[in-house]
Amino acid sequence: MVSLKELAKKKQRLAPGHRTCAGCAAPIIVRTVLKATDKPVVVANATGCLEVTTTIYPYSSWKVPYIHNAFENAAATLSGVETAYRVLRRKGIVKKDIKFVAFGGDGGTYDIGLQSLSGALERGHNMVYVCYDNEAYMNTGVQRSGATPYCASTTTAPCGKVLQGKEQFKKDFTKIVAAHHIPYVAQASVHNWNDLFNKAKKAFEADGPAFINVLSPCPLGWKFDPAKSIEMAKLAADTRFWPLYEIENDVYKLNYKPAKIIPIVEFLKSQGRFKHLFKPENKHLIEEIQNHIDKTWDELLRLCLEK
Amino acid sequence: MAKARFKEVPFTGAEAAAEAMRQINPDVVPVYPITPQTPIAQKFAQFVADGIVDSEMIRVESEHSAMSAAVGASAAGARAMTATSSAGLALMWEILGVASGSRFPIVMNVVNRALSAPINIHCDHADSMGTRDHSWIQIYCENAQEAYDNCILALKIAESVDLPVMIMQDGFITSHSVQNVRIYEDKAVKKFIGKRKLDKWLLNIDDPVTFGPLQLQDYNFETKYQQEIAMDDAKKAYLKIGKELSSLTGNRYPYIEEYRLKDADAVIIAMSSTAGTTKAVIDMMRKQGIKVGLVKPVLFRPFPYKEIGKALANAKYVAVLDRSFSFGANSPVYGEIMNSLYPLARKPGLQSYVFGIGGRDITEKDIENVFHDMLAGKITDKKKYISLRES
Structure with missing residues (x-):
C-alpha cells in the first residue's frame, strides 16, 4: 500500500493548467493511474473531454509521449504503437522497457470504441485501457451514452411530459471486458485513490491486456456542486451503484463492501439529472432502480464468492 | 546506381x-x-x-x-x-x-x-x-x-x-x-x-x-x-x-505514360489495366495507318496538369475513359483532364466516357469504336457510356 505522501512526491505526468471543468474527476484519475508505474509510459487517448482539454495546440499538458487518433480507435491505435514497440525493441532501435496505456471516456469505450477495444483485447496486446466513465457524452454537451444510467436526463434523452430520461439501464461494460478473459479487469472509483492506484499498478504489471473502468463524476452533466465530485464517487460506492471489484485471471474479488448500505435515493437526489424522479408519480422508478441495484449486487457477491 | x-x-x-x-x-x-x-x-x-x-x-x-x-x-x-x-x-x-x-x-x-x-x-x-x-x-x-x-x-x-x-x-x-x-x-x-x-x-x-x-x-x-x-x-x-x-x-516512372502520341489525331486517356488494352488497339489501328495514341495518367494525386496539357497540345480529339462516377458532376479523370486543357490556346475536342462499372468488361472492339467515333467528329458535351444498357 502506498501512502498519500509517497504518491504526492511522485512526478506528475499530466501537468496542471489543463482546461477541464472545475470538479472534473478525469485528471485525478489520469494522474493516479500514471503514478502507478515508475517505468516510461506512452499514452493514447480517445477523442473526448480529456483530449480536448489537455492538447489545445500549441500547448500540451502531457509530459509523456501521447497520441490522439480519433474517437473510436484509441485501443487499435495503441495496439499499433505497442506492436511497433516490440519490433523496434527487437531491432535495438528502442532500448527502454515502456508501458502503454489508453484513456477513453464512456462514449469512446462503451459505445463507438467497443469494437476497437474488443479486437485489441482479443489479440492480447500488452497494454492498459482505462475508461473514465462520466456516464454520457459530456464533451459534446451531455448526450446519452450506453453508460448513462436508467432515468438520467440527458440532452438527447431528456425527461419530458412523457419520458423520464433514459429508458434503459446502464451497459454492464466491465463484464463485457471480463468476457475476453484477459489477465486483469477492474472497476474502480476516483474517491478511493488507494484502490485505484493498486489496480493501476496491477494493470501495468499484468502480462497482457488490462482494463480498468473508473467512475468519473461530472459536475456539468450530473448537475452537482463541483466541490462534491469525490463525495459523489463515494456515494456511488456506498449505494452499490458502482461496486469496486477486480477480476484477476478470471477470479472475481470484491474490493469494497459498504459497512452501512446507503439507499440509492441518496445518490439520486444529490444530482440534478435525476431531479424529475422526485415527482410523486415517479416514485416507482426509484424503487425499480433500487431493485436493479439489489439484484446486480447479489450477482456480484455470488461471482466474488461472498455469498 | x-x-x-x-x-x-x-x-x-x-x-x-x-x-x-x-x-x-x-x-x-x-x-x-x-x-x-x-x-x-x-x-x-x-x-x-x-x-x-x-x-x-x-x-x-x-x-x-x-x-x-x-x-x-x-x-x-x-x-x-x-x-x-x-x-x-x-x-x-x-x-x-x-x-x-x-x-x-x-x-x-x-x-x-x-x-x-x-x-x-x-x-x-x-x-x-x-x-x-x-x-x-x-x-x-x-x-x-x-x-x-x-x-x-x-x-x-x-x-x-x-x-x-x-x-x-x-x-x-x-x-x-x-x-x-x-x-x-x-x-x-x-x-x-x-x-x-x-x-x-x-x-x-x-x-x-x-x-x-x-x-x-x-x-x-x-x-x-x-x-x-x-x-x-x-x-x-x-x-x-x-x-x-x-x-x-531500367523502367521509367513518369507522371503520365505517352503511347504513340506524337502525331496522334485521336487520343484516349485511360488509367490502370484499360491502358494496356488500349495500347493493343492502338497498335492494331496504327497498322491500318490510323493516327491514334494514349495518355495513361499514373500519378493521380498530386495531379500533373501541366504535363498532361502539354501532352495533349497537338491532339485533335481526346476521349477520357473513367471507371467511376462522380454522380451529378464530371467523372473524376475527365474533370482533371478538362482542367489540364484550359490553359491551351487551341483546345482539342473532348469527350467523356464512363465504362467498366462493377467490373463490366471493356473489349478491344469497344476501344476501337471510341477511336472511330472521335475521328468521325462525334464529340458531345454529354457523358457517353461504354457497353451499357441505357434502357
Whole structure:
C-alpha cells in the first residue's frame, strides 16, 4: 500500500493548467493511474473531454509521449504503437522497457470504441485501457451514452411530459471486458485513490491486456456542486451503484463492501439529472432502480464468492 | 546506381505487391481481409509465418482498426504498410485523413473494387477515387510489374515528403491475373529503400511529443496549408526518386505514360489495366495507318496538369475513359483532364466516357469504336457510356 505522501512526491505526468471543468474527476484519475508505474509510459487517448482539454495546440499538458487518433480507435491505435514497440525493441532501435496505456471516456469505450477495444483485447496486446466513465457524452454537451444510467436526463434523452430520461439501464461494460478473459479487469472509483492506484499498478504489471473502468463524476452533466465530485464517487460506492471489484485471471474479488448500505435515493437526489424522479408519480422508478441495484449486487457477491 | 540483377517470375498483381512488401520488410502490417485484396495479405502472412520477414502482422478486427493501428505504428517510428479494397477503404476514410494530416508515411496497396450498393466484388475505381482529396499520394498501376515497382517507389516517396501513399491495381484483372514480373534482387531493393529517418517519434521517451492535438481557428489553416505544400513537394520527389529507381530497374516512372502520341489525331486517356488494352488497339489501328495514341495518367494525386496539357497540345480529339462516377458532376479523370486543357490556346475536342462499372468488361472492339467515333467528329458535351444498357 502506498501512502498519500509517497504518491504526492511522485512526478506528475499530466501537468496542471489543463482546461477541464472545475470538479472534473478525469485528471485525478489520469494522474493516479500514471503514478502507478515508475517505468516510461506512452499514452493514447480517445477523442473526448480529456483530449480536448489537455492538447489545445500549441500547448500540451502531457509530459509523456501521447497520441490522439480519433474517437473510436484509441485501443487499435495503441495496439499499433505497442506492436511497433516490440519490433523496434527487437531491432535495438528502442532500448527502454515502456508501458502503454489508453484513456477513453464512456462514449469512446462503451459505445463507438467497443469494437476497437474488443479486437485489441482479443489479440492480447500488452497494454492498459482505462475508461473514465462520466456516464454520457459530456464533451459534446451531455448526450446519452450506453453508460448513462436508467432515468438520467440527458440532452438527447431528456425527461419530458412523457419520458423520464433514459429508458434503459446502464451497459454492464466491465463484464463485457471480463468476457475476453484477459489477465486483469477492474472497476474502480476516483474517491478511493488507494484502490485505484493498486489496480493501476496491477494493470501495468499484468502480462497482457488490462482494463480498468473508473467512475468519473461530472459536475456539468450530473448537475452537482463541483466541490462534491469525490463525495459523489463515494456515494456511488456506498449505494452499490458502482461496486469496486477486480477480476484477476478470471477470479472475481470484491474490493469494497459498504459497512452501512446507503439507499440509492441518496445518490439520486444529490444530482440534478435525476431531479424529475422526485415527482410523486415517479416514485416507482426509484424503487425499480433500487431493485436493479439489489439484484446486480447479489450477482456480484455470488461471482466474488461472498455469498 | 548500377542496374540490379533480376529474375522473371510469373506473379499475379497481388503476389507482385506482396513480393515488394517482402523486400521492403515493413515493421508493422495491420490488415483485414477483403476481396480482392486478400491474396496480398495472405501471401504476406505466409512470409511472416515462415520467418522470411521481420514484420509483425496485426490481424485487426476491421479496416478502420487497420488504418488506426498503422497510424499508431507509424507515429511510434515503425514502417507501417497495409492493403485494402472497396468497403475496406471506405471504412478507413476517417483515419486516412488522420494519417495524412499527421504526416505519417504509411504505404497501402489498394486493389480497386466497386463500392456498395448494390454489393459487387469486381473492379471499378469508385473506392480510391472517393479518397482522392484526402491528401494521400495516389499511383495507378497498369499491370503486375507496375504494382511491384510502384510499391517500392511509394515507400521512398512517402518517407521523403511525410505523406502516405496508396498504390492502385485493378481488382481481379490485375490482382488475380498472372504475368511475368521482373523481381530485382533483394540486396539492391533494400539498399534503395534504406532505413526510415526518424525526427519526432512517439517511442522516443526522452523527447516526449503530443501527436494528434486539438487545433482550432488559430493554427488549423496553416497545418492544412502545409499538406498542400507537401503535395507540391511530392510531385518533385516522385520524379527524383523515380529516376533513382529507374537506374536500378531500367523502367521509367513518369507522371503520365505517352503511347504513340506524337502525331496522334485521336487520343484516349485511360488509367490502370484499360491502358494496356488500349495500347493493343492502338497498335492494331496504327497498322491500318490510323493516327491514334494514349495518355495513361499514373500519378493521380498530386495531379500533373501541366504535363498532361502539354501532352495533349497537338491532339485533335481526346476521349477520357473513367471507371467511376462522380454522380451529378464530371467523372473524376475527365474533370482533371478538362482542367489540364484550359490553359491551351487551341483546345482539342473532348469527350467523356464512363465504362467498366462493377467490373463490366471493356473489349478491344469497344476501344476501337471510341477511336472511330472521335475521328468521325462525334464529340458531345454529354457523358457517353461504354457497353451499357441505357434502357
